[in-house]
Amino acid sequence: MATPESIQRTLESVPSKFRGPGGAVAVVKDGELAGKHVWGYANLDVGVPMTPTTIFPICSISKQMVCLVLTDLLQNDKDKAFEDALTKALHELLPHDVVANKELTVERLVAMQSGLRDYWALTVLWGAKPSGRFSIYQDAPKALQRVGGFHFPPGTQMSYCNTNFMSLGLAIEKATGQTLEDLLESRLFGRAGMTTAALRPDTERLPPPLVGYEGSDETGYIAYQNRIEWAGDAGIQASLEDMIAYEKYIDRSSSNAESAYRKNAEEPHYLDGSAANYGYGLARIEADGTTVVGHGGALAGFRLHRWYVADKRVSVLALLNSDMDSSEVAGHILRSIIGKPAKDQKKDSPNETKVEWTGHYLDEEANLAIAVSHGAPGELVVYYAGHDEKVKIISSSQANSKGMQVSYEDSKLSIHRLREGRQFTARPLAPPEPPGAGNGALYAGSYHSEEVDSIFHCTGTGDMLYGSFSGYLGQGPTHLMRHLGEDVWYLACHRSLDAPAPGNWTVVFHRGEDGKTLRGATVGCWLARNVPFVKMSESVIPL
Secondary structure (H helix, E strand, O other): OOOHHHHHHHHHHHHHHOOOOEEEEEEEEOOEEEEEEEEEEEEOOOOEEOOOOOOEEOHHHHHHHHHHHHHHHHHOOOOOHHHHHHHHHHHHHOOHHHHOOOOOOHHHHHOOOOOOOOHHHHHHHOOOOOOOOEOOOOHHHHHHOOOOOOOOOOOOOOOOOHHHHHHHHHHHHHHHOOOHHHHHHHHHHHHHOOOOOEEOOEOOOOOOOOOEEEEEOOOEEEEEOOOEEOOOOOOEEEOHHHHHHHHHHHHHHHOOOOOHHHHHOOOOEOOOOOEOOEEOOEEEEEEOOEEEEEEEEEEOOEEEEEEEEHHHOEEEEEEEOEOOOHHHHHHHHHHHHHOOOOHHHOOOOOOOOOOOOOEEEEEOOOOEEEEEEEOOOOEEEEEOOOOEEEEEEEEOOEEEOOOEEEEEEOOEEEEEEOOOOEEEEEEEOOOOOOOOHHHHHOOOEEEEEOOOOEEEEEEEEOOEEEEEEEEOOEEOOOEEEEEEEOOEEEEEEOOOOOOOOOEEEEEEEEEOOOOOOEEEEEEEEOOEEEEEEEEOOHHHOOO
């Protein structure tokens, strides 16, 4: 195990290895601070340095803190009054047909097993602009009534979903008659000694001087102004000093069998009893062979991570005011502490194997397209869940990673996503026909989704189509579409209210019985699948 001196050297090496505007990192070991380091600038434009007391939006790391409040309330709910009030509040907030499903419980919500669609992804379909406003008390309740049904039965799979925690945050306030801000202060921040932490839902009003930046060392950095409000799924702001106090509190709580943290850190399970890896805002992942429990956080201009290694009593914190991958920073620090070799020191045997089944496929159950391409030697790149994932080629028909197993047999792709408990097969898409002016005209028009209250507008000709959405949040921007094959298209969405954006949406157009006219489309992304749209006649298309 590393010494305090070596830990400090590792922390001080971070800025040169991960160049950016600024950041703050720390290590807590055996319940005590083992080292911390801050560097760079909270605000590049006016030259204000980063400090240990600079307040960051910790984004989705907030989820586990809200869950600590939730469990504390339940543990002290002797007459079940809070539990009953919480259930009643959820029934008021969510659609009736959703809460009628008996498998949709609080336990499924906090385990990301609800099967509900993510509301931040759906804001794209509701016409939100990336720089638009979103109000937690005005817009969020309307969002909950428009999430539609389930994209998988509750308790059978895991899919990251901010809807779960936003609805819980609002329900906790309804059930207790107190604000989530006050509950966090009295039941967590005060106890943990997080003296400057607070729930501040409005991302447009970060405590000065902190500014978030988009860009890179190569392209330069540009300040980004967020304008959304969020609470329950995010919204807490805290300094490095606050987060150090939190890690000390977590370490103390880990040794207390009756603590809310010990309850929340128990291994979660699916309905069938098999082990899951997410519960109560805590993700269980393997980082270079070490099991860590923690979470990341993201907002345009910010990336954050906190990890806790229970058996070694080690916490790692990484807070950045840029879009750099904070998990890479946390991994670099953790490897140094536990004596693992750096990634670039690993020597794998050369593998020049290539496969003959690259191309595009369609998961017909979820109506999501899959792109498979060659990456580095011996690797495939699979795009399915909103981002590229690398898998190592094992044979001419198999490729694996820690989170995914891919195989090809009988002209079909089989994928097992281990972290999400999802297995499926996908059929290949026939390559697109050569572009022609008449091809795209078939798809042009407007399509209405009653399920999520959205209108999809498709324009263009040939292989150059454009798509936009309108809904209760307004008229959204126009996105470029790309033909994958048959009647399947990608709609690129690389900016949205939340960050990271959903990525490529899959649009599957459906033809009528004559095979020449279109009756509708299914639109979806990993976070919000299988949204049905029906083609509208020109006489009812709104202006």
